[in-house]
Amino acid sequence: MIDLDLAASPAAVVPDVKRIAVLKASALGDFILTLPALDAVRRAYPSAAISLLGRPLHRDLVGGRRDVVDEVIVVPHGAIGDEDVGYRPEARAQLLAGMRRDIDLALQLHGGGRNSNPLVAALGARVTAGARTPDAAPLDRTIHYDVYQSDALRSLETVRLVGATSAPLEPTLPATEEDVSLSRAALPDSDRPIALVHPGATDVRRRWPPRSFAAVADALVEAGALVCLTGVEAERAVVAQVAAAARHDLIDLSGKLSLRALMGLQSRALVVVSNDTGVRHLAAAVGTATVAIYWVGNVITAGPPTRDRHRVVISWRTKCPECGRDCISDDCSHRPSFVAEVPVGDVIDHALDLLATEAQRAVGFPVRPPETRLRISA
DSSP states (O other): EEEEOSSSOOOOOOOTTTTEEEEOOHHHHHHHHHHHHHHHHHHHSTTSEEOOOOOOOOHHTTOOOOOOOOOOEETTTSOOOTTTOOOOHHHHHHHHTTEEEEOEEEOOOOOSTTTTTHHHHTTOOOOOEEEEEETTTSSEEEEESSSSOOHHHHHHHGGGGGTTTOOOSSSSOOOOOOHHHHHHHHSOOOOOOOEEEEEEOOOOGGGOOOOHHHHHHHHHTTTTTTTEEEEOGGGGHHHHHHHOOOOSEEEEEETTOOOOHHHHHHHHHHEEEEEEHHHHHHHHHTTOOOEEEEEEEHHHOOOOOOOEEEEEEEEOOOOOTTOOOTTTTTSSOOOOOTTTTTTTHHHHHHHHHHHHHHHHTTOOOOOOGGGGOOOOOO
16 A cells, blocks of 8 residues: 655645546546545445446446446446547437436546546536646646556556545456456466466557467466466467467467456456566566566556566667657557567566466465576567
């Protein structure tokens, strides 16, 4: 637990709050990074009901888990201003028509506020708070939004505006017995330690080459692990490339796991190796050790805050491999991998080290000790 009473004094808790609405209609990883802030809000307002304005995947993930939020209200596509359809007034009207009008506190944790602050203001809450870029509509209480800030710390800084100052350092979302049971339907218990390799990522610029993931998977197998490949249905092709490049047989579970079953499987694994993606954030929240390949800009915004059980191997490339444009302060239309040159040997070293150290907590798993391993270079 950390105390968020940082430089300036936090704002006071809003009195007589019975209902809180939190806007975070984001991708999986972005939502996971908001969990400490949600925890802080719950601690500051223990008797209030918290409604998350989110996506269907959030309902699948935490619907019915009142330890996180009391309910998930799905935001219609276009109600905020989605990249593919833009802002659709009819979608926002649909959301507002179905919302209760007795909200006391509305929090915008969705981004810089250009599209989201007007929606939060329209909820009619007594007090509104959120991050804000200079061109975004004001709320009652705001902080400055900067892209290159930890998303988790930004959310914590935001809820500090309403007196929420105590929170866990890292996101936590333990798997339930039901999650574990769902995972066993896809992968029964084994006498070998489980390691998961997740080679997909929605943003292709964050994808490490399949052959590199295959080399890591082979090293984990040779260390005694049962290695499973995970991915959503759309990632089956990249998972198949990893399996084809590997020397050893791997278990392909791509497209076969629900979100809750994935959580259950992650809780049974000793280590997860992945790109910078929501699956890594979920694994860490579940409590599993992770190794992730990151682009330098994303380490700032979405990297784990600790390194003992959550290792990162960083690509320091800042210019597009195709056009040479500096993508720290700008962007281009090209989508090559920005992390392809991350050394395979570095990732293997971290993965094998975590496999061995985590195995010490799981009696009976035979894992080759670190000093006997051979480094595999790119």
